[in-house]
Amino acid sequence: MKAMVCTHYGTPETLELQELEKPRPKAKEISIKVLASTVTAGDCEMRSFTFPPYLRLPMRLLFGARKPRMKVLGQEFAGVVEAVGERQTHFKIGDRVVGSTGMKLGANAEYVCLPQRYAIVRMPDELDYEQAATIPTGGMNALFFLRKANIQAGQKVLIIGAGGSIGTIAVQLAKHEGAEVTAIDRQEKLDMLSSIGADKVIDYEQENFTANGETYDVIFDIVGKNTFAQAKGSLKPTGIYLIGNPSLSEVLQKFSGKRQGASRVYAGVANYKADDLRYLVDLFAAGHMKAVIDRTYPLDELTQAHRYVESGMKAGNVVMVH
Numbered sequence: 001m002k003a004m005v006c007t008h009y010g011t012p013e014t015l016e017l018q019e020l021e022k023p024r025p026k027a028k029e030i031s032i033k034v035l036a037s038t039v040t041a042g043d044c045e046m047r048s049f050t051f052p053p054y055l056r057l058p059m060r061l062l063f064g065a066r067k068p069r070m071k072v073l074g075q076e077f078a079g080v081v082e083a084v085g086e087r088q089t090h091f092k093i094g095d096r097v098v099g100s101t102g103m104k105l106g107a108n109a110e111y112v113c114l115p116q117r118y119a120i121v122r123m124p125d126e127l128d129y130e131q132a133a134t135i136p137t138g139g140m141n142a143l144f145f146l147r148k149a150n151i152q153a154g155q156k157v158l159i160i161g162a163g164g165s166i167g168t169i170a171v172q173l174a175k176h177e178g179a180e181v182t183a184i185d186r187q188e189k190l191d192m193l194s195s196i197g198a199d200k201v202i203d204y205e206q207e208n209f210t211a212n213g214e215t216y217d218v219i220f221d222i223v224g225k226n227t228f229a230q231a232k233g234s235l236k237p238t239g240i241y242l243i244g245n246p247s248l249s250e251v252l253q254k255f256s257g258k259r260q261g262a263s264r265v266y267a268g269v270a271n272y273k274a275d276d277l278r279y280l281v282d283l284f285a286a287g288h289m290k291a292v293i294d295r296t297y298p299l300d301e302l303t304q305a306h307r308y309v310e311s312g313m314k315a316g317n318v319v320m321v322h
Helices: 041-048 053-063 129-133 136-149 165-176 187-195 226-234 248-256 274-285 298-310
Strands: 002-006 015-021 028-040 076-084 098-100 111-115 121-122 158-160 180-185 199-201 215-223 233-244 264-267 293-298 315-322
Touching: 002 298, 015 298, 028 129, 028 248, 041 298, 053 180, 076 129, 076 136, 098 129, 098 136, 098 274, 111 187, 111 215, 111 298, 129 226, 129 274, 129 315, 136 165, 136 215, 136 233, 136 264, 136 274, 158 264, 165 187, 180 187, 187 199, 199 233, 226 233, 293 298, 298 315
Parallel strands: 158 180, 158 215, 180 199, 215 233, 233 264, 293 315
Antiparallel strands: 002 015, 028 076, 028 111, 028 315, 076 098, 098 121
């Protein structure tokens, strides 16, 4: 099979199109013919190994000390079940499916084999493969954090870094719960954010949200550009601060239970579950949410796709068509 292989940690030029042996499903696995995958900021971090200092040692143990242990990147996919293991019970050959590869990665290839217990669900007819492939990673991360906040109708929610794969779904999820949403990102993404439901938009290069006098019930900082100390003045007294990309001190603050007044701080890592993915996919299929696709590339142009994602200009998602 054809696959884009990360030969070593470094620039996007480390990605090469190679012919690999087609994987065979184990007893409780399914083999999926991948028809669409994506490139996320996380994929670029894994390729370049640009993790925060406190994560570098565990990430080297997980992904490989000197070169990638999982040579094919890609965390999410949509495709068709091509073969099943003899003890697999969840899917049948021919099922259209969407899912996450988890820590196995491997979606940037023609085929991937995954355990049936992974976050994989059948695709509704209302979605095409490119749309569906954008849901798992951004969707399950957004859902994980926003559920921590238990958003109620009428609450004010601020989303920092709203223009990426997590943020565009977070905006729509918060709106689905009846919140008033303010979205922060670069100027080029603001019209898109308004089009998916943001009530207010802020260009972070032109306005500092901490100085405008507004206060919010929930602040979701996806990109980690601010600290809780900087943002706490913009939280209501019982507000909740969600940290999508925390510093070490903020991780320790979260796990040590420190609070600023009655405010709560949450950081963490999403646990991908099939039930959560099914919930999200159903929202998209019913038209309550829409996929935001900035660019599509053929699989053999993965290097160009990584370059574009690293530029910071990506609005929503970059999709690889297989």
